[in-house]
Amino acid sequence: MTEGNFVDYVKLHVSSGKGGKGSMHLHREKFIEKGGPDGGDGGRGGHVIMRGNSNLWTLYTYKFKRHFRAGHGEHGSKSRSTGADGEDVYMDVPLGTLVRDRETNEIIFEITEDGEEKIIAKGGMGGRGNWHFKTSTNQTPRYAQPGTPGEELDIVLELKVLADVGLVGFPNAGKSTLLSVVSAAKPKIADYEFTTLKPNLGIVEYRDFKTFVMADIPGIIEGAAEGKGLGHYFLRHIERNSVLLFLIPADAPDIRKQYDILLDELKRYNPEILDKERLIAISKCDMLDDELKAELKAELDKTLPVKYMFISSVAQQGITELKDKLWMMLNE
Incomplete structure (x- = not known):
């Protein structure tokens, strides 16, 4: 999927059909002059339905x-013939789609299962025909109900990516490179910040033909929770991941500080994100010799509060061990 084809936020206008009018017909037949009312009901207006x-x-x-x-x-x-119902409109959406009312910004519902159907705009009811209104004192009612109008709604569709593992890190930390190494995804990779502007998904093949989904979430910057940079545009995709993999380059000035900043941005956006399993991957470790790696390990053992691993996407170091660890975390 190319970057331009990934759309995760759209504004739409939906309107359901109005109900048909009831009939005011009076039965007429040879030798039957006054057959009484036999007007049928109007058909229901079509629904607008979201489907996963x-x-x-x-x-x-x-x-x-x-x-x-x-x-x-x-x-x-x-x-007494009932009119046909209006044609329903089905809107297929990916799993993880949130539907909001554009005016109130309230969440109407969420689609999370394949084949799940929810009505977003209900069709109007058909009016009742005049035969319903026949009474002992009014044998030939010459009126029927009109159909009720449909609903009109301005909505927002918001997609939160459903992935098992979400890659979290500052711009240019090597997230896209890692995704390209562990899966068949082909994200855009370059040596400048914000190369990735949309989440990229990759299916990671594990042992015995098992797989899990990894998402390369565009880089977070300090102040993202307040909307700085592309702010919420990135952070909402992290809510759906089961495991968060923090990617911090080995040449970062202060690895613990970078981790704290990333964690703080997630906490300020949504504190519930901190309940997820976390793992830190120290990337670009091919730049370190054994002595430097030992020194860094001794320092990180004291400062980092969660488990960490050394990896190098380019040199293919620690990739198999990383997959093993992630699979274990996903299946604990």
């Missing part, structure tokens, strides 16, 4: 089409 689809990874479908309108119910007719 596990084959989708992006909201790209909705990048160019922003208005969705369901069909109107047909009117009732003679012989």
Whole structure:
């Protein structure tokens, strides 16, 4: 999937169909002059329905089409014939899609399962035909109900990536390089900050044909929780990950400080994120000789509060051990 095809936020307008009118027909037949009322009911207006689809990874479908309108119910007719229901509109979305009301910003619902269906705009009810209103004192009612109008709604679809492992780190920490090494993903890699502007997903192949999904979340900067840089645009994707893999380069001025800043940004955005399993990967360790690595290890053993590993994506060092550790954390 190219970066331009990954869409995780769209604004849409949806409207359901209105119900059909009930019929005011009076039965007429040869030799039966006054057959009484036999007007049928109007059909229901079409619903707009969201449906989860596990084959989708992006909201790209909705990048160019922003208005969705369901069909109107047909009117009732003679012989108590009910009008046909309006055609429903199905909107397939990837799992992890959040639906918000644009005006109030309230979450309406969330789609998390394949095939799950939820009505976002309910079709109007069809009106009742005149035969419903026949009484002993009013044998030939000449009125019927109109159908009720449908619903119109401005909504926001927000995708939070569903992945097992989320890569967290500052820009240019080597997250995209690691993803390209452990999976078949082909993220954009370059030697400058914010190379990655959209989350990249990769399926990591493990032993015995087992797999798990890793997401390269674009780099976090200090102040991201307040919206600095691309702020919430990045952080919301981390909420869905089971394990957080913090990637900090071995040449960072202060590894513990970088970890604390990253953790603080996550905590300020959503404190519940801190309940997730965490692992630190010290990347670019091919730049260290054995003596430097031993010194750094002695220092990190005292300062880092969580488990850590040395890896090098370029030199393929520690990659198998990292996969083993992540698989163990995901299946504990």
